[in-house]
Amino acid sequence: MFNNQQIMDLPKHSDISFKPLANKALLHTQLSSLLFYIPLIGALIAVCYFNETFANNAQTYLLIGMPILVAVSMAYNMISVRLRGFAVRNHDIAFKKGVIWQQVTVLPLARVQHMEIHQGPIERKLSLASIKLFSAGGVSADLQISGLTHDDCKNMRQFVQNYRQDDATTQAALVDE
Amino acid sequence: MSNTTIEDQVSPIYWQKVSPWALLYFVVHFSVRFVKDGLLNLLPMLVVFVTQVENKLFWAQVAGGIALISLLIYSFLYYLNFKFCISSDNEILLNKGVFKKERLTLKFGRVQNVNIAEPFYFTPVNLVNCIFDAAGSVSQEVVLPGVTKDYAQQMRKQIFDFKAQQQQEIQNTEQSETDTIENSLSISNKEIAKFGLMSNMAILAIAAFAPFINLIVDFLEKQIIAKVEGFYQQELGMLASAATFAMITLIVLLVLVAVMLSVTMSLIRFYNFELYFKGQKFKRIAGLLERHQLSMSMDKVQSIVIKQNLMGRLLKRFTVECLQASSGGIAAGVAAKKNKQTLVLPVLNSEQVDSVCQWIYPWFNSKKLAFKRAERALLYKNLGFYSLLPSVLVFGFCFIADINTLISLGVLVVFSGLVTLSYQRYGYYMHEDNGRFYMVVRKGMIGVHYRVFELYKAQSARSISTYLMRKSGLKSLYIQLASGFAFMPYIKQQDADFIIDFTIKQIESDTRSWM
Missing domain, CATH: 1.10.287 (Helix Hairpins)
Incomplete structure (x- = not known):
């Protein structure tokens, strides 16, 4: 049977402090x-x-x-818009959204297959952009965060690209020890 | 790191041609493609032909002749240009195409399966098709038609040896000890016929006739219904209800034909079904016209689905599917099934389900899974939305239309029953075995559907809640997998949060490859 007694230091996604979207x-x-x-x-x-x-x-x-x-x-x-928020953690990205059905999605960086940054005409005018993060098997993007600044999007993309799962697991092992 | 000289790296490429018998494969392949993809596009022309052209037989013969000659010429040119080569860099190179020449490169590391198919037209000359499946991509599939069976098996060995060498560091010694044990399962053709009754293959076959439905209905009306009606009137003397009886007879006949069709298609696909499990690899051989060999490595399986529909319940049989990664959505999932990337075990009884699942998950015992059910709030919500609301609407409609309002009571009873069944089916079970964590999610209504997966293979996790759910301390849980998803509605908030956190921890800390 499943035993969860050993995992006392499990990082809780409910404790994440989400960053609001861009002002515009x-x-x-x-x-x-x-x-x-x-x-x-x-x-x-x-x-x-x-x-x-x-x-x-x-x-x-x-x-x-x-x-x-x-x-x-x-x-x-x-x-x-007020209820939306995102958080980039060491090993994953979390996003919350929804008025009636509130959703919190956590996407580990190790599972990101590819990313897309979109900028429509209004977004270009307001220096905003949307980022889509895809994992395997989903119908569409696992995470689609719109209303970010273009710089935030580019930084997020760079962060995901730089992520190395091996480094991350080594760090995780160190934390566990 | 190896330090090879430049002379070593540059090796000549020896292009090989396939056997001239492969021409047969190309003819069949392009004919099938024409029927599947081209015929639908030619449908408007077909309509014009049927309605406008006078000398139909003559022109049909001319068009058919031209199509046949074009097909033969195209297949011949395709055969001439079809060359392949196994490079020293452990990759398969393929040159193909007539008007658009293509060079396809498939690295051994990207090959998921090597399947060997024996089409009936190759049986006399003892040749096979060697099919290389790339990870989740239909367009990257490479087929070498008309090669000898020995060559195909040698290729498979070469690729699997290469992959095994790559993964050697990950494999532990404990696993290799168990690898020597071979398990096998064969399903009798009588059982396979039962799959025809359980599956919806007949519906797919009938759907193929949809474009000709008007012609078929006209034909049935003139040729069959009128005759059956006449028979009932003359022989049985049923004047008043002869038309109704004729219609019922026709429907029963159509259902019987559909069932026969479904059983036939199942037999064609799964005839003489044999399954072997050795060294963490499945090997399945089945098929009537084409003996298809499918091999699948256990670590490629993303989740296992065990399902039983209404007919399956009556026959006490289950269908098991071992799913690999599908690169996005329902369409890709269907494509994966068509592309034979999914290992389907069509008809198994509950003992066989347990024994097959235990090859992969030794802890699995369907009778001992203590499922945690959804909270009762789900039942109340669904009764309100899917039972009470429709019956109120039906009551309103009956009242306005002056129909017996008791119908709404019937709707209430039936829908409440279905909603209750669906609520009772929802459940999840988590299991720990030798430091590995698994989850089983159950759902269904009249039938039942289990999804078994190892937590670290999940792609993302999500919680969903409404205001009322949050007030009651409830959340729904959604786990995205590389093949489908697991959804568990209305469980305690702390349980949902724990499962999400724990799944994410598994994904982020497990060093094993999920693909």
Whole structure:
């Protein structure tokens, strides 16, 4: 049977102090969100302009509903960005996210197969970037952290690249001793 | 570190050609590829042909003739350009292609398996196909067709010797003592036929006919249903319900055909199934048209899945799968299965499951696994969302549509039963054996599904919780593996945290290679 008595000094992921995302991460999320809503609102205005029957039936609901939807979405984004955080430890990277379903993912550096850094047009303007870390067997990236500064992303990539599992295990053995 | 001279390193490359009989392989290979990949693209042309062209038979013969000649010419040119060589740097070099010439290099170290396949068309000339599987990559697979069996076995030995030499430092002496013991298992063809009943191969076969469904339905309606209906009317004198009986007869016939098809496909794939386990390596030989030999090293197995569906429960049989790393997602998993990277033991009874699993995990005994179950909050949540909510919706619909509202009660009872079964199946078990740590995760509803893996092979670990779960001190656990994942919902927060921390510690401190 499984015995866990010997492992008293197990590093706890629940004790990790997560670093918040970059200052401009919220602005990026809100702008990305608006980029979705503005064309949608534009399309609805066009439909109302050309289709009088639709306008008569839906105009009032849309005038009340759309601002509420946008406001709720923006409030959700604010909470979502605040709840996100990442931590780079000696041997792994941890990331927490989620408003309703809160997730904490720990990805050991020894299992990282490859990485990607992405910078969209808004991210470039705000000097932000996203990093994706892939391990084996996942459907998509195991960790996707957006809203980091481009420098943070590059440093993280460099750190993962420099990581040598052999060094790490030697260090771990020393700590255990 | 070796200090070889430059003269030693530069050695001439001797390109070899495969036997002229390999031309047969190329013809079959490109025909299969054409049917699999090309036919679907030609479907619009086929539709135009069926609906617009008048002299169909003539033009079909012309098109078929051109296709056949093109296939033969292309296969011949492919054969002429197909050359291979085993370099002194322990790599396989392959030159191939007609319009696009390719040079493929596969290092011995990257070869996961060397499989030997004996297609029926090579049997009279005693030749085989030697297939080199690279780690998780379908496009990097190298096939040497039409080589002698001795040569293929020599190649396999050479590659495995090279790999064994590489891993010698890691292997401990204790292991090598047990390596000499050989275990074997053979499954009778009667048992293999049962796999046909358990598996969904018939559905796959029927799906292949999907593009022609309208033609098939028309044919069935005109040729079969009308005749069966007439038979019922004339012979049995059932005028009123003859059409219904004809339809039921047809459905029963179709199901029988599907079952027969499934059984046939299982027999083709697993005929005369033999499995050997020696020196931490599996060797499986099976197949009717093609005797396929698959060898898999135990350290390449990422997890073992033991599953039993409804039909399996009735037959008291399980299917065991030894999964290797699949490079991303469901599609890759399916590709891995197609590419025969997964070792499937199709039909085993519970004693056989235990004995096969004990070859790999000596501690494994399915009857003694004391599973820790999910907390009751999972049952309450699922009853609310997947049983109560749908029955309320059904009640509302029945009420509006003026249908008997008792249907909603039926929905409530059935869904509650399924939700309860699913809740009872969830469980996990952790085991320590000689300093190695293992986890078994169970799930299912009517059937059951176990996943067994060693903790250090995990890729990442994740906890998931909602506000209410946190208030109740609960978390769900998700462990990503290189082949699938293990998910255990609604367990105590401290247990979930401990498993994550312990798994991460195993990954980070274990020096063994996970791949």
